[in-house]
Amino acid sequence: MVKLHEKLEDCLYLNIFVPLDVDLSSPLQSHLPVMVWIHGGDFIAGSASKPLYDGRFISNFTHSVVVSLEYRLGKKDYV
Known part of the structure; x- marks a missing residue:
């Protein structure tokens, strides 16, 4: 069980959002544009998992396919 304010080490995530109406068997829809988004925050704050940055919309x-990255923050994670 994870405590509410416990800092976890598993903070590397890749979120992939695909349109709801994609038919991958169709040759015209098999190649969709891809947008990769990396949240800012100067390696101090921020998160790609905030509801504001939900890639579904x-x-x-x-x-298009939207990919967002969740990565480590803070100086201890880069030492």
């Missing part, structure tokens, strides 16, 4: 609206 962008993926469905632009009919």
Whole structure:
């Protein structure tokens, strides 16, 4: 069981969002544009998992694949 404010080491994530209406068997839809987004925050704060940065809307609206990265923050993680 994880405590509410416990700092976890597993903070490397790759979030992939695909439009809801994709038919991968169709040759015209098998190649979609891909947008990769890395959140800012100067390696101090921020998160790609905040609801504000949910890639589902962008993926469905632009009919593209959206990829966002979650990475380690703070100087102790780079030592």
